[in-house]
Amino acid sequence: MWMIAVEDGVIFRANPAAHAFYGYEDLTEFNIRDINLLTPEQIEAEIQLAGQVGRDHLFMRHRLADGSVKVMGIYTQRRMYEGQEVLLSSLYDTSEFESTAERHYIERVEEQVDLQTAQLHEAKQLQMRLAWSAALAQAVVIGILVVVLLRLRGAQRENRTLIGELSFRNRELERLSHAMAHHFQEPSRRLVSFAQQLERRIGDSDDDASRVAVDFIGSQARRLSTLVADVQRYLSLDSMPQVLQDISPRAVLDEVYQRDEQLSELRRSNALVIQSPLPDVYYDAKRLALIFRLLLHNAWQYRDPQRPLEVRVSALQFDGRVSLAIEDNGMGIEPEYRTQVLEMFARLKPNSEQYPGTGMGLALVVKALRQVEGQVRIEVGPQGGTRIVFDLPAAR
Incomplete structure (x- = not known):
């Protein structure tokens, strides 16, 4: 008989008969995982199920101190001992009726294998679904990135074209502003000067038609000069x-x-x-x-x-x-x-x-x-x- 901690599987109590049968100097130095031949995952599952209805009589393979393996019958119950949950187990050697014990043990192992196979299959299916979802998501992201990259390249080309066009227009405006300041303004100044000379020549002449014509030339020349100056001022605001x-x-x-x-x-x-x-x-x-x-x-x-x-x-x-x-x-x-x-x-x-x-x-x-x-x-x-x-x- 022994007691096993449900939390970690440590054998913390064993009677003399258990010590004598298993042949270890001190069983309380062992964990059930050191003796039971099931996998750690299977042992953990058995510990959690042990003591429940229909799970109180088990058959397990245990390794003895001399290396031999025995199929052990185990009657187990859950109890509280010194504030912790334990499995109180009575063990017996099934060698005298090995066929029955072996049959029960094989059925139990097959049950565990089926359970693990189902879990592995489900895990693989989940992994496959996750892998396909990840691959699909990655493909979508790559597709989006490609579209964005292509649009960015197109936008960059358009921006370069636009910048080039704007630079050309700005240079044109600068040349136009320069022309307004010099080439356009000069003819208007000459017209004003010429009109003033004509006014002085006509003087007090009775030629009203000539006087009107000269006045008209002078006023339009001054208007042209003012217009050119205002346009030049408007264009120069960009470069000022x-x-x-x-x-x-x-x-x-x-x-x-x-x-x-x-x-x-x-x-x-x-x-x-x-x-x-x-x-x-x-x-x-x-x-x-x-x-x-x-x-x-x-x-x-x-x-x-x-x-x-x-x-x-x-x-x-x-x-x-x-x-x-x-x-x-x-x-x-x-x-x-x-x-x-x-x-x-x-x-x-x-x-x-x-x-x-x-x-x-x-x-x-x-x-x-x-x-x-x-x-x-x-x-x-x-x-x-x-x-x-x-x-x-x-x-x-």
Whole structure:
């Protein structure tokens, strides 16, 4: 008789008869796995099943100290001993009725083999399914990667083509800007000079037709010169270096308002009012001065002759941006034209001495803001006038 720990299979109690039969000096130094000829997995399964209904009488092959193997009959019960679960087993030698014992043992072994074979088969089937799933998943991933790679290569080719095209267009624009500055501007200057010479020659002549013709040549030459200068300024915005820094819009506005010759009449009318503090912005001072100059000049040029002009400047800070607004009580812009006037050469008033210009002013404003993702919108101002709002990055 002996006791075996269910947890680890250690023989921790054996009576003298067991010691004498097995021939080992001390059975309590052994684990059942050292004596039983089943595999460790089979022994573990038997230990867990032992003592249950229908599993209390077993036949096992055990190795004795002299190397011989005996088929042992085992009656076993589960018990609690000193706080742990044990198998209390009575053992007997089946040599006297070996055929019956052997038959039971073989049946038990065959049962274990069938069980293990089924488990191995199931494990192999699972491995096969996992292998096929992994292979399929790998094939899908490889396919996706190939498609992505092909698309990336196509996109890279398109990007190279696009970059090449953009570089070519930029070089063309640079050449065009240079031509506008020199080749186009020079003929217009000569026309103005020639018209002035003709005016001096005609003098007080009574030839009205010649005088009208000369005046027309002079005015058109000056208009051409202004148009060329505005187009050149528009094209040069791309190549003009941009110095981004924290600046004060109020300081830039004061500088433009006080020193720009085109705004002299606006200064004399004392029409400019700054309604609120203007928060600092992160922008280029020259471009901001250009924007203020163009918008203030437009406010003066398109004022309503029926009432004194009022120009108000205000600002609002939100989400890391500063929204600046310049509003007047002038003629205003109808809603259907508020997008159109932001394009190049767009004019709502025919060119004349009263309303001179090229239609490039607001287009210059739009382009000057693009590099900092600034937006421009036109709204209705006081008394039906115009309110132009644009935004810039707030100071850092």
